[in-house]
Amino acid sequence: MFTRVMIASVLFAALFKGTPASAQWFKVMTPGIPRTADGKPNLSAPTPRGPDGKPSLNGIWQMNGKYLQNIAADMKPGDVPYQPWAEQLFKARQNGALGKTDPAARCIPGMPKLDALPYPFKIIETPGMVMMLFEGFTTFRQIFTDGRELPKDPNPTWFGYSVGKWEGDDWVVNTIGIRESTWLDNAGRPHSDALHLIERFQRHDFGHMDIRLTIDDPKAYTKPWTVKEDLRLIPDTELLEYVCVENEKDYGHLAGK
Amino acid sequence: MHSFRGITRILAAGGLLTCAAAAQWLNLKTPNVPRTADGKPNLTAPAPKLPDGKPDLSGIWDADRSYLVNLAKDLKPEAVQMQPWAAAIYKERAAGLHASEEPDANCLPQGVPKIDAAPVPWKLIQMPNEVVILYEAFTQFRQIHMDGRKLPVDPNPIWLGYSVGHWDGDTLVVESNGFNGKAWLDQSGHPATEKLKVTEKFHRKDFGHMDLEITIDDPGAYTKPWTVKESPTLAADTELLEFVCSENEQDIKHMVRKK
Numbered sequence: 001m002f003t004r005v006m007i008a009s010v011l012f013a014a015l016f017k018g019t020p021a022s023a024q025w026f027k028v029m030t031p032g033i034p035r036t037a038d039g040k041p042n043l044s045a046p047t048p049r050g051p052d053g054k055p056s057l058n059g060i061w062q063m064n065g066k067y068l069q070n071i072a073a074d075m076k077p078g079d080v081p082y083q084p085w086a087e088q089l090f091k092a093r094q095n096g097a098l099g100k101t102d103p104a105a106r107c108i109p110g111m112p113k114l115d116a117l118p119y120p121f122k123i124i125e126t127p128g129m130v131m132m133l134f135e136g137f138t139t140f141r142q143i144f145t146d147g148r149e150l151p152k153d154p155n156p157t158w159f160g161y162s163v164g165k166w167e168g169d170d171w172v173v174n175t176i177g178i179r180e181s182t183w184l185d186n187a188g189r190p191h192s193d194a195l196h197l198i199e200r201f202q203r204h205d206f207g208h209m210d211i212r213l214t215i216d217d218p219k220a221y222t223k224p225w226t227v228k229e230d231l232r233l234i235p236d237t238e239l240l241e242y243v244c245v246e247n248e249k250d251y252g253h254l255a256g257k
Numbered sequence: 258m259h260s261f262r263g264i265t266r267i268l269a270a271g272g273l274l275t276c277a278a279a280a281q282w283l284n285l286k287t288p289n290v291p292r293t294a295d296g297k298p299n300l301t302a303p304a305p306k307l308p309d310g311k312p313d314l315s316g317i318w319d320a321d322r323s324y325l326v327n328l329a330k331d332l333k334p335e336a337v338q339m340q341p342w343a344a345a346i347y348k349e350r351a352a353g354l355h356a357s358e359e360p361d362a363n364c365l366p367q368g369v370p371k372i373d374a375a376p377v378p379w380k381l382i383q384m385p386n387e388v389v390i391l392y393e394a395f396t397q398f399r400q401i402h403m404d405g406r407k408l409p410v411d412p413n414p415i416w417l418g419y420s421v422g423h424w425d426g427d428t429l430v431v432e433s434n435g436f437n438g439k440a441w442l443d444q445s446g447h448p449a450t451e452k453l454k455v456t457e458k459f460h461r462k463d464f465g466h467m468d469l470e471i472t473i474d475d476p477g478a479y480t481k482p483w484t485v486k487e488s489p490t491l492a493a494d495t496e497l498l499e500f501v502c503s504e505n506e507q508d509i510k511h512m513v514r515k516k
Contacts, residue, residue, distance in 0.1 A: 025419070028406055031386075107364070107503045124389065126382055128288075131389060131398075138366070138417070139396045142497070148282060157499040159396075161282075239400070241415040245364045245503055 041235040043207025068116040071185035086220040093188025099254035107244035109137040110158040110182030171201040192219035207233040298493035300465020321487035324374040328443040343478040350446025357512035364502035366416035368440025429459040450477030465491040
């Protein structure tokens, strides 16, 4: 019953360690899911679409876990266009040497790692705003789709400020104003206060979605670079409660000041 | 621009205290808000209704923080009949002897119903099968399932519980169980146990005013249920801020610790 949590705990022993959660209607059948003759979810059924013809992104999703550890997992060595200081800092952080300086180690969630947590998130589309409810940290993002512009001089936050719009069948989310102390991945790739994230959500069929994530940060990287992260729909389940700071014992064992 | 945040800091000095946040479109006009001739939100306009005739409770609501310190402030003492152990711990907590143990002073979730009275607002989003409440407090959320499912029979205890809702006329009735019994019901320290059941009745009286009736039913801590009524008000033309409790938290070490 708790396989998801147990696997997650093992995989992420180094970071994001908190007390995971409990069963909330773990086996309630998700309505509206196409099913095969034996009642199993048909995850290769066509992408559902809303009344406007656009893909619906609603559902509980989980990202391939490798991108949390290494956002550049699919890139060749040398393909990440670091500025010299960024490469130096990345190398200093590798192998956990500065584990304590990752805000997530102090139970502070942040973008873009939030999307890549080993716990699912739920997308709920509403008029003017799309919510992402994250099991990890029991927290949320609001992505505004009411046409507002990104703020000009945002106060930096851990999640940043996000607006979304459709480009064909891609839902494109632009985010700025992210605190520069967040890490792009557990390996420790840095960014600056100039970070502009572009998430391109592409739902290919009922059960599969990609996020093409572009890191546009001229202070830390010499040019924008893009990774493709794959997600799968998790049917017939529900988010659990995850409280990072509860009985947290990990931070004291991490390296760094 | 941040004046309400300043007030909040002062009000919240007992618990819920942490580094607050940043301006996210704080002055953007909320659409579909009825306005008076001078452009101000008309908070006494009728409550909005959905095509099915149900009230639409959606919006950003300023919590009725007057109940944060003492949830039972409007009740006569005999209305809140505590079990002996509960009376004993409440007496010590109310005297401040356990201040450092208050869970949200340690950045743990406030629990229900304390989070409803947090010194920062919450945003209710009403949908046919689910109501979501996004709490600025610690940037947390609750899901209230409206799809007819029953409360779990033997839930694993958690901080914010399991919630299902249904309509009783124009009132949204939310029932919750599965609490871990660790949260305090208020800053004075009214205790709860894993037997806690909370019923929240949300009734939007007009555009800007909500009645929130809360019943505490916890035979582990109280000999009979007791009920209070909070009054959240709509916060138009603003947005939730980001609120990360564990960022640079410096308060807990100054709080009283029982030896």
